[in-house]
Amino acid sequence: MKKTQIKFDKELLYLIPTAAWILVMTLMNYFCASHILNSDISAELVLAKELSDSNKLFTTQWFYSTEIRVLYTQIVSLFLFKIVHSWNLVRTLTNFIFFAALLGSYLFAVKPLHLKKRSVYLSSLFLFIPYSIQYLYIVHIGNSYIPHFIIVFVCVGLFVRLTQQRKKTTLLLFIAWSFYAGLCGIRFAVIYAIPVVLAAILEIVVENGCGTGTLFDRNLWKRPGVYLSLIGFFTFAAGLFINMFVFTRFIVVGETNDLLMNILNDSGVIARLDFIITGLLSLFGYYDFENLMSRGGIASVAAVVIAAALTVICITLVKHYTKLTALCRFYVMLFFTALFTNTFLFVFVAGTYVPRYFIPMMILIAPCIAVYLDTAAFMRLDFHKLVAIFLAAAMNISGIAACLWCAQTDLNAPFKEVVNFLEEEHLNFGLSTFWNTGVPNELSDGYVELVTVREDDITKMYGWLTAKRYLHAETWNNISNERIFFLIDDDIYEMNKHLQMVLDGECIYEENGYKILVYDKEYFIDTYGNQYFIE
DSSP, X not given: OXXXXXXXXXXXXXXXXXXXXXXXXXXXXXXXXXXXXXXXXXXXXXXXXXXXXHTOSOOSSEEOOSSOOTTOTHHHHHHHTTTOOOHHHHHHHHHHHHHHHHHHHHXXXXXXXXXXHHHHHHHGGGGTOOOSHHHIIIIIITOSSHHHHHHHHHHHXXXXXXXXXXXXXXXXXXXXXXXXXXXXXXXXXXXIIHHHHHHXXXXXXXXXXXXXXXXXXXXXXXXXXXXXXXXXXXXXXXXXXXXXXXXXXXXBOXXXXXXXXXXXXXXXXXXXXXXXXXXXXXXXXXXXXXXXXXXXXXXXXXHHHHHHHXXXXXXXXHHTGGGSOHHHHHHHHHHHHHHHHHHHHHHHEESOOOGGGGHXXXXXXXXXXXXXXXXXXXXXXXXXXXXXXXXXXXXXHHHHHHHHHHHHOOTTHHHHHHHHHHHHTTOOEXXXXXXXXXXXXXXXXXXXXXXXXXXXXXXXXXXXXXXXXXXXXXXXXXXXXXXXXXXXXXXXXXXXXXXXXXXXXXXXXXXXTEXXXXXXXXXHHHHHGGGTOOO
């Protein structure tokens, strides 16, 4: 009987570095996530637990931040909470699932380019290495942007397939995902919808040599790339309209009224451009005034190498742009239009800009790296081979440095002592300011429940990434404990130590810059409850 032999694809060996980093990031989540958690990150799990307990996929009984994130990471976490008690394990499994989904979405997006598998697999490494501490805690542990990455790659992957072959099923999926991107918030305007339209139009303009009247030629709008990108844009806009003008009628979401044009002011264009450039370097792990022989100094050198290598890759692709295939040209153009759109926004619009806002669009350089690695004309030159080697080495050095820092530094050691004390004292319901609420909740596997109060007025509840049920007296009356506590750090205590509410509390803990004040539940609710309740 003839035996069937299974042929092993040797190209899969090039996926080992990416698989190794996915494993490392999963282990970092399990063993070290507690070191760098903050309330922004923990709020996602708190919301997931609320949804799991109420058997809902989405809720209006939550104070959202500046974005209404529809079916975000909680879509996975809420189901895991049904079978797993440990919040740490829920976070780890959720992030692992999203890591796998990210890799799958990236491979889906670049498959139509018909590049060598080894080039694609090696380029995927860019998505999973934590180049800096902030990248580690925001992306790989906080999982704040991976859903954005997945949506962008799926939408772009469907778009490029439609430009080649217009199938009804693919078109319907493209429309559905573009609409979904709009539902997820305005951020997708600058990391997906606008860049795709600009890339589709500019790619044709460049192809036609910028001839006179090109943009006003009616035939331009009949090109698949252009009208499909417009379909995606307007579908996205429909989803965004519902997000901004329908959802907000019954969902509380933070405002973004600080977005103002800022060109002529002293802190305008030039100052912000300089800030943006230095901020991009910091994303790759750069730190000023670090000893070159220290971990931070080595990471800073690696960051400069990464930035230099990516610059060389971009220049090379632009220089040889006309030699690329149509789809490869589109991906290169897409990266530059996304970079332009985001930079324009951050330079000319005043607001709360921080370097991490560039992270969602930076992923679009991964397909450019794949094109660079795949193009034989570039790789015949030893210089370009060295660029690829230096980039890979620098990325791994930065990633190792960030992981070592996280493993050896526990920023939440004080919180862990607080949580242990609260559990020993059987205190499970209290109040605190925002940055002190989410972490104890997660570290205690939901045992410690904290109501968020304002920093500038601790007698008022702060409606930000927390449940609305705390506004109702019923929630407070139904807690099992007969004592309510107030977790307050020294700075907030000094600002409010004259308040009767603070004076009434019995201080039973005073360590590491934190105090715990305890009250009889019935007395606290009767005396101060009316300050927090709406009924």
